[in-house]
Amino acid sequence: NRYADTIIDLKSAYDQLDAGHEKSLNLENKLFQIAYYDELTALPNKFMLEEKINLYIEEHPLDGLIGFIYFDIDEFRNINEVKGHSVGDQLIKNIADLLRTQIHEPNMLARMGGDEFVLALFSLEQLDTFMEQVEGYLSTIRKTFVLEEDHFFVTYSAGVALYPDHGKDYITLFRHADAAMSMAKSKGKDQIVIFDDEMVLLIKQQTEILNQLRSAISNQQFSLHYQPIINVQTQDVIGVEAL
Numbered sequence: 001n002r003y004a005d006t007i008i009d010l011k012s013a014y015d016q017l018d019a020g021h022e023k024s025l026n027l028e029n030k031l032f033q034i035a036y037y038d039e040l041t042a043l044p045n046k047f048m049l050e051e052k053i054n055l056y057i058e059e060h061p062l063d064g065l066i067g068f069i070y071f072d073i074d075e076f077r078n079i080n081e082v083k084g085h086s087v088g089d090q091l092i093k094n095i096a097d098l099l100r101t102q103i104h105e106p107n108m109l110a111r112m113g114g115d116e117f118v119l120a121l122f123s124l125e126q127l128d129t130f131m132e133q134v135e136g137y138l139s140t141i142r143k144t145f146v147l148e149e150d151h152f153f154v155t156y157s158a159g160v161a162l163y164p165d166h167g168k169d170y171i172t173l174f175r176h177a178d179a180a181m182s183m184a185k186s187k188g189k190d191q192i193v194i195f196d197d198e199m200v201l202l203i204k205q206q207t208e209i210l211n212q213l214r215s216a217i218s219n220q221q222f223s224l225h226y227q228p229i230i231n232v233q234t235q236d237v238i239g240v241e242a243l
Contacts, residue, residue, distance in 0.1 A: 068163065083147055121134075158192040227242075
């Protein structure tokens, strides 16, 4: 009986230890999920994206090729304002689900937050068909979505940067893809723009002009001029244009 009691005690202690280990693993898995996955869409988040890109670059310093596509939904703010954030969240989930069916390993789709996503295409082999591939993926979401009986036609603006041509680390790729997306927005949205060096200069110039304009009135740097409007047949001044 004494041996039987000892065996029972040992089995009970083992069961408790096993349960504690399982509980610890479950907690670890939950923490990993919170740290590296988006809560709304269950897509990888920006932290996992950055880790995967940096790891790929580390493993392929000379022979690697990445297509970094940063995109968002045009006029998404209007949907939130008209229908509310819960409907906006549902649209984001629908878009994530549609794209998830198209993107497979080793490629990755990540949600950066809000209506912003990144599509990372790894180990590209043919650059001449790369843009066709990107357009094929993104055309999946260029459609009409029905949200609480209202119809919303969704378009996107996307910026593309390539490793290593447009950046040799995650931060540079992200910054340049963001610049290309901003250019897509300024050109009327609903399009994909590939980064080039002139974009950085143009955006820098635009930023400088905006900064100067913000202080121009207080610094009395504007002057008012009246340009006459003349009737060419009678040579009479019929008005002025204020400049």
